[in-house]
Amino acid sequence: MLKLFTASEAQQTILRRQRGGDSTYPQSFLDGLAQHFGPGTTPEGTVRAILDSIRTDGDEALRKWSAELDRVYLDSLSIPVYRFEEAYRGIPDDLRQALKDSAARIRSFHERQPLPSWTTGEMGGTVGQRFTPVQRVGVYVPGGTAPLPSSLLMSVIPAQVAGVSEIVVCTPPEPDESILAAAYLCGVDTVFQIGGAQAIGAMAYGTESIPAVDKIVGAGGLFVTLAKQRVYGIVGLDGLAGPTETMVIADASANPAWVAADLLAQAEHDPLASAILLTPDATLAAAVAAEVERQLANLSRRETIRFALEHRSGVVLTEDMDTAVMLANDYGAEHLCLAVEDPQSLSEQLYNAGGIFLGEFSFEVLGDYVAGPSHVMPTGGTARFASPLNVLDFVKLTSIVALDPDTCRHLAPTAARIADAEGLSAHAAAARIRLQDSTGEKI
Amino acid sequence: MLKLFTASEAQQTILRRQRGGDSTYPQSFLDGLAQHFGPGTTPEGTVRAILDSIRTDGDEALRKWSAELDRVYLDSLSIPVYRFEEAYRGIPDDLRQALKDSAARIRSFHERQPLPSWTTGEMGGTVGQRFTPVQRVGVYVPGGTAPLPSSLLMSVIPAQVAGVSEIVVCTPPEPDESILAAAYLCGVDTVFQIGGAQAIGAMAYGTESIPAVDKIVGAGGLFVTLAKQRVYGIVGLDGLAGPTETMVIADASANPAWVAADLLAQAEHDPLASAILLTPDATLAAAVAAEVERQLANLSRRETIRFALEHRSGVVLTEDMDTAVMLANDYGAEHLCLAVEDPQSLSEQLYNAGGIFLGEFSFEVLGDYVAGPSHVMPTGGTARFASPLNVLDFVKLTSIVALDPDTCRHLAPTAARIADAEGLSAHAAAARIRLQDSTGEKI
Numbered sequence: 001m002l003k004l005f006t007a008s009e010a011q012q013t014i015l016r017r018q019r020g021g022d023s024t025y026p027q028s029f030l031d032g033l034a035q036h037f038g039p040g041t042t043p044e045g046t047v048r049a050i051l052d053s054i055r056t057d058g059d060e061a062l063r064k065w066s067a068e069l070d071r072v073y074l075d076s077l078s079i080p081v082y083r084f085e086e087a088y089r090g091i092p093d094d095l096r097q098a099l100k101d102s103a104a105r106i107r108s109f110h111e112r113q114p115l116p117s118w119t120t121g122e123m124g125g126t127v128g129q130r131f132t133p134v135q136r137v138g139v140y141v142p143g144g145t146a147p148l149p150s151s152l153l154m155s156v157i158p159a160q161v162a163g164v165s166e167i168v169v170c171t172p173p174e175p176d177e178s179i180l181a182a183a184y185l186c187g188v189d190t191v192f193q194i195g196g197a198q199a200i201g202a203m204a205y206g207t208e209s210i211p212a213v214d215k216i217v218g219a220g221g222l223f224v225t226l227a228k229q230r231v232y233g234i235v236g237l238d239g240l241a242g243p244t245e246t247m248v249i250a251d252a253s254a255n256p257a258w259v260a261a262d263l264l265a266q267a268e269h270d271p272l273a274s275a276i277l278l279t280p281d282a283t284l285a286a287a288v289a290a291e292v293e294r295q296l297a298n299l300s301r302r303e304t305i306r307f308a309l310e311h312r313s314g315v316v317l318t319e320d321m322d323t324a325v326m327l328a329n330d331y332g333a334e335h336l337c338l339a340v341e342d343p344q345s346l347s348e349q350l351y352n353a354g355g356i357f358l359g360e361f362s363f364e365v366l367g368d369y370v371a372g373p374s375h376v377m378p379t380g381g382t383a384r385f386a387s388p389l390n391v392l393d394f395v396k397l398t399s400i401v402a403l404d405p406d407t408c409r410h411l412a413p414t415a416a417r418i419a420d421a422e423g424l425s426a427h428a429a430a431a432r433i434r435l436q437d438s439t440g441e442k443i
Numbered sequence: 444m445l446k447l448f449t450a451s452e453a454q455q456t457i458l459r460r461q462r463g464g465d466s467t468y469p470q471s472f473l474d475g476l477a478q479h480f481g482p483g484t485t486p487e488g489t490v491r492a493i494l495d496s497i498r499t500d501g502d503e504a505l506r507k508w509s510a511e512l513d514r515v516y517l518d519s520l521s522i523p524v525y526r527f528e529e530a531y532r533g534i535p536d537d538l539r540q541a542l543k544d545s546a547a548r549i550r551s552f553h554e555r556q557p558l559p560s561w562t563t564g565e566m567g568g569t570v571g572q573r574f575t576p577v578q579r580v581g582v583y584v585p586g587g588t589a590p591l592p593s594s595l596l597m598s599v600i601p602a603q604v605a606g607v608s609e610i611v612v613c614t615p616p617e618p619d620e621s622i623l624a625a626a627y628l629c630g631v632d633t634v635f636q637i638g639g640a641q642a643i644g645a646m647a648y649g650t651e652s653i654p655a656v657d658k659i660v661g662a663g664g665l666f667v668t669l670a671k672q673r674v675y676g677i678v679g680l681d682g683l684a685g686p687t688e689t690m691v692i693a694d695a696s697a698n699p700a701w702v703a704a705d706l707l708a709q710a711e712h713d714p715l716a717s718a719i720l721l722t723p724d725a726t727l728a729a730a731v732a733a734e735v736e737r738q739l740a741n742l743s744r745r746e747t748i749r750f751a752l753e754h755r756s757g758v759v760l761t762e763d764m765d766t767a768v769m770l771a772n773d774y775g776a777e778h779l780c781l782a783v784e785d786p787q788s789l790s791e792q793l794y795n796a797g798g799i800f801l802g803e804f805s806f807e808v809l810g811d812y813v814a815g816p817s818h819v820m821p822t823g824g825t826a827r828f829a830s831p832l833n834v835l836d837f838v839k840l841t842s843i844v845a846l847d848p849d850t851c852r853h854l855a856p857t858a859a860r861i862a863d864a865e866g867l868s869a870h871a872a873a874a875r876i877r878l879q880d881s882t883g884e885k886i
Contacts, residue, residue, distance in 0.1 A: 123815055269867075299869045415811065426744065431806075
């Protein structure tokens with residue numbers, strides 16, 4: 001089931017990152033769209049129609065789409081706040097405790113992130129950079145077959161640590177109790193039961209019930225991603241999430257059963273998920289493949305796992321560790337796990353990854369729930385330029401310029417000279433007027 | 444020419460930020476497109492066609508578009524590196540010195556920006572966040588009627604400070620000598636003479652001559668912005684730039700001639716630029732309006748200025764300073780200038796702005812060229828969530844998780860419990876296998 005690749009085979013297949021090009025969708029999916037929206041409808045066209053109607057018709061459009069797409073007739077778009085505490089008290093004690101422990105570590109981790117506003121007096125007067133929190137943030141929490149209370153904690157808590165004053169959550173209708181419990185646990189009191197592209201549109205444009213936010217974070221399915229792409233620039237975004245990925249680099253010291261368990265955990269998320277092992281050790285490769293077969297029998301999401309492992313996953317037998325490092329940096333995995341004898345020194349060679357998990361005791365599932373960093377991480381190779389969700393996502397910088405008069409007079413001729421070269425005479429004049437009026441000197 | 448508004452009039456007109464909705468384009472512009480691309484062509488459609496052809500045909504497409512759109516037949520897409528030094532030696536001595544002084548202050552400012560990677564040992568083992576530079580960055584430098592060597596400095600230097608190892612510049616064909624001189628000054632040796640959407644496509648997808656980059660920064664015109672929107676998610680972006688904006692808050696202490704000069708400087712950029720004065724002082728408002736008329740006569744870009752001042756600009760007479768603060772925070776200006784008696788205490792109330800310029804000696808034109816911070820700042824109200832270009836734009840975080848075995852065993856049950864609630868049995872299994880194998884304990 002888990003295929004074996006050489007490095008160059010893998011580069012042509014499972015490790016290949018395509019830049020652009022239109023996605024192809026399964027025919028059954030397109031048929032479903034056609035049924036709802038008429039023949040020839042594309043996902044992009046559907047999302048455009050949903051967003052346009054929300055911008056124009058607000059709540060009315062949200063109700064219409066919920067009825068049409070989710071088969072839910074919404075009386076109130078928001079979930080009454082007493083339901084959160086009810087849910088929190090109603091879930092099993094050990095789950096409540098687990099969510100509390102998770103939230104505490106996520107908070108503790110993000111509270112340590114430095115956010116250094118600064119100024120200097122050494123450049124003439126005062127210049128610097130000041131961090132301020134984003135005012136209103138929208139968090140999308142996916143629902144569906146696997147409701148993820150952990151996603152709520154992993155998105156909301158960094159925003160709270162940043163000092164965001166208003167947090168709005170959207171999640172598909174009739175959310176699981178565990179999601180409401182998580183909202184209660186972190187003190188969120190605004191949850192709207194709106195899913196998919198509708199939620200993104202509502203938070204981007206605002207409706208009668210749902211306030212327009214400044215930034216939207218959180219992953220979702222295809223429609224959520226297409227909607228986020230469309231509102232890019234109107235609101236801030238955390239990025240576009242694709243299918244999740246784990247890459248494991250292992251050597252002979254690795255425990256094949258543990259590596260197999262980690263690959264299987266990754267594969268159960270999504271048929272399009274990637275679970276990739278890089279190893280120079282052929283014995284380990286074979287042992288992991290056998291363990292995957294063995295452990296699969298006991299797992300509930302077998303079909304998803306099997307599909308994921310047979311498509312975008314596999315074992316890459318590399319010539320040596322350096323090749324594994326090169327492939328990992330090129331790939332830029334969301335999760336990069338180091339099941340090797342000296343993970344610390346290996347980690348220093350790796351620069352493109354959302355999260356690096358050092359050693360087999362720091363396995364990725366701990367990162368999904370309780371290690372501390374947010375599990376919302378860059379996918380699809382975007383780790384080349386993007387970061388896991390963190391406190392910086394919920395603040396912005398303002399440049400501070402407070403020069404003293406002497407520095408102003410000293411710098412004004414420089415500004416005027418470049419403005420002249422750029423053909424901007426009003427810029428030059430604004431610089432020169434400071435000098436003439438305050439010194440009588442003409443430049 | 445400069446219209447007067449009350450606060451509520453201004454909120455309905457010049458201060459209004461529209462979220463979404465299709466842009467309307469002048470008919471003459473659409474006619475021009477139709478001539479090139481056939482009847483009914485939209486800017487969006489044009490950009491899609493340009494990007495698709497570059498993805499498919501690479502350099503050949505770049506040559507075709509340069510001939511068609513820029514009327515330039517390119518032999519080599521890149522500009523030979525000896526031309527940079529030639530340009531640097533060839534520009535006037537005082538301009539060379541001004542560019543050097545500007546570059547030195549930009550570098551000095553950004554070198555002070557803290558980038559604190561961190562780890563803690565207090566959460567069981569080691570967890571933290573590590574900054575690493577983006578590997579390859581593409582900088583777009585606009586050409587056209589006002590060539591901006593300053594834009595090259597303001598984009599390239601923060602990237603260099605961040606440690607970016609490869610910087611590629613694209614600028615429209617046959618760039619001004621001052622742009623090449625600026626490239627030489629900061630040690631850039633790769634400049635391609637490709638402009639508009641073509642440049643963005645080339646850097647996003649890569650061609651035979653132009654390497655695909657990890658992140659693209661820099662502002663441009665409409666086609667550049669539409670192209671950036673389309674490649675969002677494939678490469679990192681600094682944001683989408685709209686027309687530039689300056690807001691001045693002034694009280695009776697302000698010098699009307701200086702305020703007028705600053706508004707005029709802003710207005711000369713673009714007919715769509717905004718230059719807005721907020722003041723509770725009617726006498727100052729009248730004096731500034733009169734000064735604007737008077738100074739305009741001496742300026743070369745009168746037509747642009749007049750159009751800008753009559754459309755998205757004006758003087759807003761506010762009831763008091765608090766109203767001005769409220770309007771400024773709602774608007775989220777790119778540049779916010781405080782021509783008031785106590786700019787420091789006013790600045791503390793302002794949280795949505797790209798840059799705040801405190802006092803009339805810290806005028807915006809200094810910020811455009813030489814104060815230190817990058818002049819690439821968030822426009823269109825995106826200061827609600829976005830920052831001026833800075834060192835953080837050229838790095839990304841990786842979460843580091845290196846838990847010790849005891850902490851792993853302590854946290855694994857928590858992870859397993861939440862995984863159970865989420866219906867992810869392979870996740871739970873990956874947690875439990877660590878416990879069984881290492882402790883014999885079953886959870």
